[in-house]
Amino acid sequence: MNMQTTNNVLVDVQDLKVQFLLHEGTVHALEGVSFQIQQGKTLGVIGESGSGKSVTAQAIMGIIPSPPGKVVGGRVLLNLPEEGASVRVINVTELPPSGAEIRSIRGKEISMIFQEPMTSFSPVHTLGNQIMEAVQLHYPDVSKKEARERAIEMMRRVGIPRAEERIDAYPYQFSGGMRQRAMIAMSLVCNPRMVIADEPTTALDVTIEAQILELLKDLQKEFGMAIMYISHDLTVVGGVADEVMVMYLGLVMEHAATDELFDNPLHPYTEALWRSIPTIDGDIERLTPIRGVLPSPFAVHQGCPFYSRCEKRIEGVCDQSRPPMIEARPQHWVRCFLYTE
């Protein structure tokens, strides 16, 4: 599937399949995920726990924990523009996960912001040490002094007051929100083409969350990087993303521009998600939780993985074969038999 056939595609994930081989059985974490991320744009990824959001992010970075994780199919292509008009195309899934080539991409071309600002830094090294390290890893020629200046500059940019002093502080001396700002500073210090934000505000309270989201939007305007924003929170994603992808049990269920998806949710799962969040415009509708429970991660689904919880399921169809991804409206893809001919 192609969202837009432009040559601004930075990340091109094609039919990605990832499995986790555990003692208890095989978890089909990704069962053929395809999407693209445009340069400078924001893709929001929504899904429940276990839907494969984070695994997708790890696959792009080439940091799927292995063993037990394994890419069993598909490709992750990175189109990295070089000097002049040429583009370097790299297939991440083919690179050895700790080799020099993928390491030169991690942190420099694509960096990551993690969910837990409390544990994402080493507790026994200063924040400055850890931010400067990112610079020095990718720019060996940069002196320690200059790396420090870059780190201070970036910390200032993400709104850490008195950055020139705070750079020598340890993570535990920072509040959660400040730590997440430091995390963002670390992810941006090498001026990457894309930042993957894996639920960056889940561990923070709501006012801090709003600040961080605002900060990310500002930084994107300033630095022009693409963002892959992973969240289970629809309202958060709606506020930052240009387009949104809904995932469920390792499959992309729906993919469209943000406004389109919010105005015309097509997939029964997306609709159910919408009904489960409160709206501000005063509808006194009851919030309806999605019925049923998330199936066991070890289950293999012959048909649609949402079948067991779907309110519009067609017996004899949806449980027989996996629905295809179809363009039900212009630039609006959905994986559901309701929209097939």
Add this chain to the structure above:
Amino acid sequence: MLVYIIRRLLMLIPILLLVSFIAFFVIELPPGDWVTTYVSQLRTSGIQMSDQEAQRLTALYGFDQPTYVRYFKWISGIVTRGDFGWSFQWGKPVGEVIAERLPITLAISLMALVFSWLVAIPIGIYSATHQYSLIDYLATFIGFIGLATPGFLLAMILAWGANQFLGFSALGLYSKEFLDAPWSFAKAMNMLQHMILPLVIIGMASAGSTIRVLRGNLLDELKKQYVVTARAKGMSETRLLLKYPVRLALNPVFSTIGWLLPAIFAGEVLISIVLSVPSIGPLLLRSTLAQDMYLTGSIVLILSALTIFGSLISDIYLAWADPRIRYGGLSK
């Protein structure tokens, strides 16, 4: 940091006084004293000794004085003159008896410690990073053997084996021909050969536990989020491993240096006895049996003092290594 250390040092003074008092009191606990033991030994070997003579000896050594007077004399000797008292059994000052054995004890203990680290740290790291691999299982097996085998048993088996198969008598510090020989290169080499066995045996036991501790800690650290963060930065695996998780996983290993200090001073008692290594451990055992009270008391006192200093060193190390502890201590 400096304030913290000075404050901790000041706090040591009352603790040391208390410990010295307890040490003295404990060796006073067994009935009788060195003179009664000595007299009864003489009498059982058929030598007659009159009660007057026994009383004269008791008075001579001051055993007729109350405990607190003797304690005060002993402790003031230590504090003012560094005089630990008189060893009845050896017929010379306690300080001299200990000093004679100190170098060899320290040499063996420290070398065994370094040996155990050199063996255990690489194996522990490898075990944790290659969990459930063949070498991990092997290291786990060896680690448990090292932990579970009593050192003296291993000492006996290995000493017997060395004698049986290599024709090498591993007992003592030197072979017979060097016993009274002046120092020479050959004698030094001979001593080194004799030190291998105690080193390996003493080192094995602590290597076993260090492997287990390090492997467990490192496995915990490797699961932490900051490891993924560092990996996402593009760090190489080796550099990442050594800078972050290993550094944190080694804290418990190095912070136990404090507890090891008394063990380094005393040496392994049983292993030393089996291998006839003249270290301080066997000395403590024999002096206790003979009720050579100032020698026993002094060794107990030194061991306790080393335990206390050891925990101070551990605390200082941890404060240095872990900022969370350092600043927590300072802000109070």
